[in-house]
Amino acid sequence: MTVQDIRAFNRFYTNVIGALDYSRQLYAPYTLTESRVLYELAHSPRTDAADLRGELSLDAGYLSRILNKFEQDGLIERAPSRQDPRRRRVTLTARGRETAALLAERANESVGALLSTVPAADRPRLAEAMRTVRTILADGHRPRxxxxxxxxxxxxxxxxxxxxxxxxxxxxxxxxxxxxxxxxxxxxxxxxxxxxxxxxxxxxxxxxxxxxxxxxxxxxxxxxxxxxxxxxxxxxxxxxxxxxxxxxxxxxxxxxxxxxxxxxxxxxxxxxxxxxxxxxxxxxxxxxxxxxxxxxxxxxxxxxxxxxxx
Amino acid sequence: MTVQDIRAFNRFYTNVIGALDYSRQLYAPYTLTESRVLYELAHSPRTDAADLRGELSLDAGYLSRILNKFEQDGLIERAPSRQDPRRRRVTLTARGRETAALLAERANESVGALLSTVPAADRPRLAEAMRTVRTILADGHRPRxxxxxxxxxxxxxxxxxxxxxxxxxxxxxxxxxxxxxxxxxxxxxxxxxxxxxxxxxxxxxxxxxxxxxxxxxxxxxxxxxxxxxxxxxxxxxxxxxxxxxxxxxxxxxxxxxxxxxxxxxxxxxxxxxxxxxxxxxxxxxxxxxxxxxxxxxxxxxxxxxxxxxx
DNA sequence: GCGATATCTCTGACTGAGTCAACCATCGGA
DNA sequence: TCCGATGGTTGACTCAGTCAGAGATATCGC
Missing domain, CATH: 3.40.630.30 (Gcn5-related N-acetyltransferase (GNAT))
Known part of the structure; x- marks a missing residue:
């Protein structure tokens, strides 16, 4: 296995991902980053802004503005954290959950379209191979x-x-x-x-x-x-x-x-x-x-x- | 295999790629897109601008400007194509090849650092799994x-x-x-x-x-x-x-x-x-x-x- | 050969995603 | 109580990428 193999795979998979969200229609009216934030919130509904920043490695100012926008759109509510007043606890509103679900659904359809092009017989092998790549590459992958x-x-x-x-x-x-x-x-x-x-x-x-x-x-x-x-x-x-x-x-x-x-x-x-x-x-x-x-x-x-x- | 599996893999691999080119130091003084163009040129040294556009699916105006920059930096030369004077044939100069090699080397080091974290014993499996993902997902994958x-x-x-x-x-x-x-x-x-x-x-x-x-x-x-x-x-x-x-x-x-x-x-x-x-x-x-x-x-x-x- | 249409390239004008720096508030430890 | 570190906000900025229009040329139908 050479470095070239991995680079070739990276180029290939970058294209796959690129083909998936072509033209951003997927996230409208939000951006990819915004929808990533929304996804993160939907999967751990009560998190502090600092956690989001760490998880998605975003610029603090950038995230702040994104959260502003979400708050204006009524997707989230912000309140100071109990334990540490500097931190801001972010919670999804009902509307925020709806929007997250909507975006998730669109992403699902897009991926589903991709999946539908792979013959059913190949799917188990694909899933297996993806899992292998993940477990091997996941940092700290020392099987216990x-x-x-x-x-x-x-x-x-x-x-x-x-x-x-x-x-x-x-x-x-x-x-x-x-x-x-x-x-x-x-x-x-x-x-x-x-x-x-x-x-x-x-x-x-x-x-x-x-x-x-x-x-x-x-x-x-x-x-x-x-x-x-x-x-x-x-x-x-x-x-x-x-x-x-x-x-x-x-x-x-x-x-x-x-x-x-x-x-x-x-x-x-x-x-x-x-x-x-x-x-x-x-x-x-x-x-x-x-x-x-x-x-x-x-x-x-x-x-x-x-x-x-x- | 579900759509969720693929999306999980996409999220995961987006992070892998993101971790690889953190802070753009990798491509300095060029951008990711510019270095992609350079890579493409280095691997098929005599191509027309239109080919590049198709291969990398770039905006024509954007590509034009990138090529301008490359020409100013002495990385490429542009001449009208023989067969079709509308097209512009782009050729790498010696300096362009050097620069491409430099960028490739940096990328290799970055990927090499990633690879060095995976135990040698896992590498064949990783390579195999990546190949599987590619062949299955590559469009037109009908084995003959x-x-x-x-x-x-x-x-x-x-x-x-x-x-x-x-x-x-x-x-x-x-x-x-x-x-x-x-x-x-x-x-x-x-x-x-x-x-x-x-x-x-x-x-x-x-x-x-x-x-x-x-x-x-x-x-x-x-x-x-x-x-x-x-x-x-x-x-x-x-x-x-x-x-x-x-x-x-x-x-x-x-x-x-x-x-x-x-x-x-x-x-x-x-x-x-x-x-x-x-x-x-x-x-x-x-x-x-x-x-x-x-x-x-x-x-x-x-x-x-x-x-x-x- | 001629016009209609499409393709290739380029430039000007723009958008907007993401970054950087400065600032304030608060925490935690000496 | 002071001081460095951390969390958050805003203003100012960069620059990657898009869009529209224009000039040049190819191709197609006649």
């Missing part, structure tokens, strides 16, 4: 751990697991299509036949997008569960998602009565290993093997669930 | 059949097949997770073991995004190939993608020496049926069954490849 939710898989989520496992390990470690086959096999086995009380998949979701997964299935050994397919999207690492997924499996396995929880991984997956260690897994075996087009070191880990717990 | 390419699957594409099959048939026909399991099984079988000379998967790609797929595998019957997992994204239907995928399979199957091509589908999938019929498949058997949580009518279709062909 509490924005991540764990849930059961829905339609397509098992396919997502296959897709992301294959794409990520191909990109990060160069694994070949055999790995995609293995994951597809694991997922197919799970989908075709699993005991919902003893086997489960979790999807970690952030802003409506899946960003992680893990699976817990019965192992051949008695009273033993196997953790599989732990994955966290690279751009959401550091939020403790892996920890939460593993904890979900551990809690679930312990809760339904397994005595042991095992997993198989490879030594190149360092960050996953640290997660396992944090949850008390211990390395019980290690064996080199050739898979997925690479020479790897397979590791078996085990966690004793019958212990006193951490 | 020649924009679609068929290719071999890459890492993650088999997972994509599972994901989209499951999500689409769940949304359109209410099929349950059994179907996702079946698709995962088919894909896993293919991934784990297939003869690349006799079995193959195609992905249809549009604008870098997968929008369709189909698989051709060996059947139990001798010299018989089986077409599976034909899928086209709903928002790209009508571009002949399904036809191209099926044709790819038919040509491939005939080319490597299969004598028969069979497929199994369900009667609810009407549009797929029409594609099969167009390619000469004939219905050979029909049987009700209960699968994927629904009562369905399974159909076996067959195409004789040894015939004279169409």
């Amino acid at each position: 751990p509490e924005d991540v939710v764990l849930r059961e898989p829905g339609p397509g989520d098992l396919g997502w697991i296959v897709q992301r496992n294959a794409a990520l390990y191909a990109a990060e470690y160069g694994w070949n299509a055999d790995y995609e086959g293995l994951v597809a096999r694991i997922v197919a086995d799970f989908a075709e036949d699993h005991d919902p009380h003893l086997e489960r998949v979790w999807i970690a979701e952030l802003d409506g997008r899946p960003v992680g997964c893990v699976m817990c299935v019965r192992d051949e050994a008695p009273a033993t569960a196997r953790l599989r397919l732990l994955l966290v999207e690279p751009d959401t690492r550091g939020l403790g998602i892996g920890d939460r997924l593993v904890r979900a499996v551990v809690d679930f396995a312990r809760g339904v009565g397994y005595r042991d929880l095992v997993l198989w991984t490879n030594d190149v997956l360092a960050s996953a290993r640290r997660i396992y260690q944090r949850h008390g897994f211990v390395l019980v075996a290690e064996k080199p093997h050739r898979s997925f087009g690479k020479d790897l070191n397979g590791q078996d880990w085990r966690l004793d669930l019958s212990g006193t717990g951490e | 059949p020649e924009d679609v390419v068929l290719r071999e699957p890459g890492p993650g594409d088999l997972g994509w097949i599972v994901q989209r099959n499951a999500a689409l048939y769940a949304a359109e026909y209410g099929w349950n997770a059994d179907y996702e399991g079946l698709v995962a099984r088919i894909v896993a079988d293919f991934a784990e073991d297939h003869d690349p000379h006799l079995e193959r998967v195609w992905i249809a790609e549009l604008d870098g995004r997968p929008v369709g797929c189909v698989m051709c595998v060996r059947d139990e019957a001798p010299a018989t190939a089986r077409l599976r997992l034909l899928l086209v994204e709903p928002d790209t239907r009508g571009l002949g993608i399904g036809d191209r995928l099926v044709r790819a399979v038919v040509d491939f199957a005939r080319g490597v020496g299969y004598r028969d091509l069979v497929l199994w589908t369900n009667d609810v999938l009407a549009s797929a049926r029409r594609i099969y019929q167009r390619h000469g498949f004939v219905l050979v058997a029909e049987k009700p069954h209960r699968s994927f949580g629904k009562d369905l009518n399974g159909q076996d279709w067959r195409l004789d490849l040894s015939g004279t062909g169409e």
Whole structure:
């Protein structure tokens, strides 16, 4: 992603916005700025002038005059604020609310006209893309751990697991299509036949997008569960998602009565290993093997669930 | 997707752009409009004034004055156009190019500052989302059949097949997770073991995004190939993608020496049926069954490849 | 070839959105 | 109680952008 991409988008979107309010008929008899003020008032009906100034970053004198005009037109009333007599509390009148609604309606129609030109099939993608741009660009956009939710898989989520496992390990470690086959096999086995009380998949979701997964299935050994397919999207690492997924499996396995929880991984997956260690897994075996087009070191880990717990 | 979503995005992005060119220091000693003209000139160095007017939708008088200023500052030269003496051909001078580069550099820095606040991991998603918004909103956005390419699957594409099959048939026909399991099984079988000379998967790609797929595998019957997992994204239907995928399979199957091509589908999938019929498949058997949580009518279709062909 | 009409450019005259500076009132902290 | 900071108002100003008219030339119908 380059600066040029963003500039190109800015130019493009400036035109989109420009096309939307062509000739200002939209705001008559007010200006764009005035209608922005009105919009702000309509959405927080009791605000001080200083708040408006900050929110819309307007010149104080300019805003003062705009409010004069609104007061003359009977759209607002001004009174000194209780807490601080220097400040002026602005409240919309009934007429002001009507006018705001009128302007909003006109803007809606204009945007609706634009929207009607995009095929209905494209709209969800458009909405999704706009949301993505907003959340990424919104300042202070650091997704917080509490924005991540764990849930059961829905339609397509098992396919997502296959897709992301294959794409990520191909990109990060160069694994070949055999790995995609293995994951597809694991997922197919799970989908075709699993005991919902003893086997489960979790999807970690952030802003409506899946960003992680893990699976817990019965192992051949008695009273033993196997953790599989732990994955966290690279751009959401550091939020403790892996920890939460593993904890979900551990809690679930312990809760339904397994005595042991095992997993198989490879030594190149360092960050996953640290997660396992944090949850008390211990390395019980290690064996080199050739898979997925690479020479790897397979590791078996085990966690004793019958212990006193951490 | 509602009109409100778009308006919210517009408000948001207006602020982004506003924050970018705060206080006009960016364009000094020129204005935003002037620098837009300069930008346009720098990117198509020999244009007529009328072109500029159209491109930037400026008032003719306003543009004339801007060009006057540029000429005085030695940024451009004006001469009557050859073909039409009414028009004025505008060419940038060396000094004009310098100035344009300077302004571009300043804008780049400003955008770069914005970009530096987004974590590197988010940038690909941001670029992708911006591209999506642009292509969808760009007027005349009707993807053309020649924009679609068929290719071999890459890492993650088999997972994509599972994901989209499951999500689409769940949304359109209410099929349950059994179907996702079946698709995962088919894909896993293919991934784990297939003869690349006799079995193959195609992905249809549009604008870098997968929008369709189909698989051709060996059947139990001798010299018989089986077409599976034909899928086209709903928002790209009508571009002949399904036809191209099926044709790819038919040509491939005939080319490597299969004598028969069979497929199994369900009667609810009407549009797929029409594609099969167009390619000469004939219905050979029909049987009700209960699968994927629904009562369905399974159909076996067959195409004789040894015939004279169409 | 001729007139009617449209297009391109330019200039003069204007509007009005937004800025700047000065001023008064009040708050909050030393 | 003083002093710097903040909130609000008004006057004066700038300058981006619009509108109308005029001169030059192209294009179209005849």
